[in-house]
Amino acid sequence: MKINRIRISDFRNIASLELELSDGANVVYGDNGQGKTNFVEAVWLFTGAKSFRGAKDGQLVRFGAPQAGLEMEFFAAGRDQHARVTVEGRRGAALNEIPLKSAAELAGHFCAVVFSPTHLSLIKNGPLEKRKFIDTSICQIKPKYIHILNQYTRVLDQRNRLLKDIAYETSLFDTLDVWDARLASFAAVLIKTRASFLDRLSPFARETYAGISGEKEALGLEYQSSLRCDTARSIPEIEEQVLEDLRAHRGEDIRSRVTGLGPHRDDIAVTLDGNSARVFGSQGQQRSCVLALKMAECEIIRETIGEYPVVLLDDVMSELDAARRDYLLNHLSGRQLIMTCCDRADFKHLTSGVSVKLEGGRVLTIRKYE
Numbered sequence: 001m002k003i004n005r006i007r008i009s010d011f012r013n014i015a016s017l018e019l020e021l022s023d024g025a026n027v028v029y030g031d032n033g034q035g036k037t038n039f040v041e042a043v044w045l046f047t048g049a050k051s052f053r054g055a056k057d058g059q060l061v062r063f064g065a066p067q068a069g070l071e072m073e074f075f076a077a078g079r080d081q082h083a084r085v086t087v088e089g090r091r092g093a094a095l096n097e098i099p100l101k102s103a104a105e106l107a108g109h110f111c112a113v114v115f116s117p118t119h120l121s122l123i124k125n126g127p128l129e130k131r132k133f134i135d136t137s138i139c140q141i142k143p144k145y146i147h148i149l150n151q152y153t154r155v156l157d158q159r160n161r162l163l164k165d166i167a168y169e170t171s172l173f174d175t176l177d178v179w180d181a182r183l184a185s186f187a188a189v190l191i192k193t194r195a196s197f198l199d200r201l202s203p204f205a206r207e208t209y210a211g212i213s214g215e216k217e218a219l220g221l222e223y224q225s226s227l228r229c230d231t232a233r234s235i236p237e238i239e240e241q242v243l244e245d246l247r248a249h250r251g252e253d254i255r256s257r258v259t260g261l262g263p264h265r266d267d268i269a270v271t272l273d274g275n276s277a278r279v280f281g282s283q284g285q286q287r288s289c290v291l292a293l294k295m296a297e298c299e300i301i302r303e304t305i306g307e308y309p310v311v312l313l314d315d316v317m318s319e320l321d322a323a324r325r326d327y328l329l330n331h332l333s334g335r336q337l338i339m340t341c342c343d344r345a346d347f348k349h350l351t352s353g354v355s356v357k358l359e360g361g362r363v364l365t366i367r368k369y370e
């Protein structure tokens with residue numbers, strides 16, 4: 001998957017920008033606050049996902065402008081394609097000039113993997129970030145997954161509302177059966193899909209971590225369900241277990257007025273030699289864990305759709321020592337890379353690719369590495 005050309009208008013501090021990209025490395029550099037991350041964020045939006053910085057759509061439009069427009073020519077699935085994203089209150093999109101119902105429908109047509117310093121939260125923070133990572137990754141290779149996720153969230157909201165109402169209207173208790181059955185059916189699919197995805201991801205992540213860290217310690221990943229279910233079982237079997245657990249937990253749910261168990265409470269244990277990476281990992285080890293997860297995600301995407309995603313590395317390389325940087329660059333050959341940094345010299349060893357200097361959201365210079 002390769003981006004050939006991108007046009008950006010009124011997106012964050014980028015008033016107007018048009019750029020032809022190299023098939024290999026693209027180094028976007030410049031001083032702080034010049035629009036490097038904004039550029040990466042613009043590219044990321046073509047995956048159909050929300051901003052990786054957690055920004056609301058409205059925040060993406062340049063101050064004072066009515067809407068932001070993004071356009072991209074890219075090569076994927078063996079042909080040249082064109083995508084458009086507009087942000088005007090909410091995001092809209094078109095693929096090959098055909099309007100889509102929502103920007104999320106771009107998922108699977110253009111794939112990218114992004115890593116920025118904010119992604120350290122994947123290890124540092126609680127389970128929410130890990131669930132977001134796994135859900136976003138699955139959406140890229142299984143676009144229909146988003147519908148299951150949305151349906152689960154909707155049923156969960158309804159069950160939670162019911163739990164609140166039961167406190168005043170005990171006769172509503174009997175209706176819990178219906179919501180538990182619906183919740184269990186979506187929950188089982190989510191749990192099974194996430195656990196299977198993690199099983200595929202683990203060997204790649206372990207190998208990359210070993211490469212980045214020089215085989216010093218072993219990375220472990222494990223899906224930890226809040227329910228007592230065996231993820232190796234089939235979806236109908238998991239559904240039965242989920243239902244049993246939901247029923248057993250009803251008393252507690254009614255007391256706390258929220259659903260305490262389910263995929264919305266699940267976690268992924270990330271360990272180094274068996275110890276929690278969050279509790280015991282150093283800053284460098286935690287960064288290597290996230291990089292390993294992201295690089296493994298690239299491999300899963302390639303295995304599933306037959307081509308590598310575009311790799312977006314925002315302000316990452318400068319924080320790695322020379323050996324780790326070399327390992328990563330070698331490991332990433334054959335993929336289109338967009339990397340940001342403050343100093344072009346961070347990549348002085350590159351023998352191909354281009355560097356683009358940004359200033360005030362504008363392209364100042366374009367130079368080739370040779």
Ligand SMILES: Nc1ncnc2c1ncn2[C@@H]1O[C@H](COP(=O)(O)OP(=O)(O)OP(=O)(O)O)[C@@H](O)[C@H]1O
Pocket residue numbers: 011012013014030031032033034035036037038039059060061062063315342
């Ligand atoms: N909606 C917006 N409209 C206009 N400017 C915005 C908007 N949102 C953010 N900005 C501006 O974009 C700039 C930040 O850009 P960006 O995050 O891309 O910086 P950067 O080049 O990656 O910097 P650093 O090296 O510090 O990470 C800031 O000056 C900020 O004020």
